[in-house]
Amino acid sequence: MERVPILKIGPTLFVSIQIDLQDQSVVQLQEDLAEELVATRATGVIIDITAVEIVDSFIGRMLATIGSISRLFDAETVLVGMRPAVAITLVELGLSLDGVRTALDADQGLRMLNGHS
Amino acid sequence: MDELPIKSGDDVVRVRQHVRAAAADTGLSLVDQTKLVTAASELARNALVHAGGGTARVEVATSAAGRAGIRITFSDEGPGIPDVGLALTDGWTTGDGLGLGLSGARRLVDEFELMSKPGGTSVVVAKWSR
Numbered sequence: 001m002e003r004v005p006i007l008k009i010g011p012t013l014f015v016s017i018q019i020d021l022q023d024q025s026v027v028q029l030q031e032d033l034a035e036e037l038v039a040t041r042a043t044g045v046i047i048d049i050t051a052v053e054i055v056d057s058f059i060g061r062m063l064a065t066i067g068s069i070s071r072l073f074d075a076e077t078v079l080v081g082m083r084p085a086v087a088i089t090l091v092e093l094g095l096s097l098d099g100v101r102t103a104l105d106a107d108q109g110l111r112m113l114n115g116h117s
Numbered sequence: 118m119d120e121l122p123i124k125s126g127d128d129v130v131r132v133r134q135h136v137r138a139a140a141a142d143t144g145l146s147l148v149d150q151t152k153l154v155t156a157a158s159e160l161a162r163n164a165l166v167h168a169g170g171g172t173a174r175v176e177v178a179t180s181a182a183g184r185a186g187i188r189i190t191f192s193d194e195g196p197g198i199p200d201v202g203l204a205l206t207d208g209w210t211t212g213d214g215l216g217l218g219l220s221g222a223r224r225l226v227d228e229f230e231l232m233s234k235p236g237g238t239s240v241v242v243a244k245w246s247r
Contacts, residue, residue, distance in 0.1 A: 001126070020134065022126035023162065054133065054151055056158040057217040085151035093155060093221035094207060 004029045006036050012113060013040065013075075014106075016048040026062040033066060037073040044113035045070050048106055050081030060095040067100045077101065078109040118176040123191075129161045132173045139175050140187050144246045153187060153244040156222040160191045160240050163218055168195020168238065178243060186227070186245035191238075198233040205231070 001024045007014040013036055019025065033045065047063065049055070055063070067077040078101045082090075090097065103109035119139075121132050136157045140150040157173065164171035171193030178188040198204045207220045219240075223229040228243040 020130045022130045024126050053137065054155045054158060056155050056162075057221055058162060083151075085148045088148050089151045089155050089225065092152065092224050094217045094224070095221070 001025055001028070003032070006032055008036070008040050008042060011042055012044040012046060012110065013037065013042045014046050014048070016051070018051050021052065021059055023058055026059055030062060030066055030069065034069055034073070037070060037075055043075050044110075045075055045077040046106055046109045046113070047077065047079050048081050049079060049086070050083070050105075052086065053083070055082075055086050055090055055095075057093060057095055060090060060093075060097060064097055064100050076113055078103050078112050080104065080106050080109040118174060120172050120174045122170070122172055123161050123164045123193075124170045126165070128170075129158060129165060132161045132175075133158050135175055136173075136187065136189060139177065140244065143177055143185050143187055145186065145244060146247065149244055149247070152225040153189075153242075156225040156242055156244075157189055159218040159222040160189075160242065163240075164191050164193040164195070164238075168193030171195070180227070180243070180245040182245075184245040184247070186243055188228075188241065188243040191240045191242075193239075194237045197235045197238055198231075201231055201233055 002019045004015060004017055070077045080103045103112050121135055122128055133154050137150060137154050140153050161173055174190040176188050179185055205220050226242040227245050230241040232239050
């Protein structure tokens, strides 16, 4: 199983998913992020899914859960870079990702976390 | 025609990659490729989680209207689905998901056929080029 790396840049944890996600990798990412949030006292999480070709119901649910977990550690999560085909498929699948903040790219996501938009 | 085993999470990823390549070769649009791969991911996971594994058979096919596309047959030898109608309802879940796996997969493809009995389930899906 491949692991998704987590980078800390200032008060923000940055996660860029560059692998074909299998279920166990997403579960692991959830646990790693929770630990990093506590260890680093980060106030924001950016999850970049630019390279993610599909988000199915399991992956989508896990991304939403990461948002909820980070809120418990007083951090805000923004999902950035969703591909148009992924967005169309997610909606048709019936997954709205309510409760997850999204931005077009990492730049906009960072500005969102810094309260500029 | 290719038959792929589904025995682990890595196999689910391999099924997705294989379906993606086949769908691209057949000329499905990027959105249709994504829908088919997403449906395949749901169904491969179902076979793994609920039946302990199975197989996915991926083939190039032609629709009744003469359009080229991909047909995938997922087979397992699991316990079967007691109530197929219920299992296809949005929100119905065995407890570890959102209940969108089967019903969502059905919405993402052009053809969907589910046969289930104690001792095995098979799901056939197809997506056609436009």
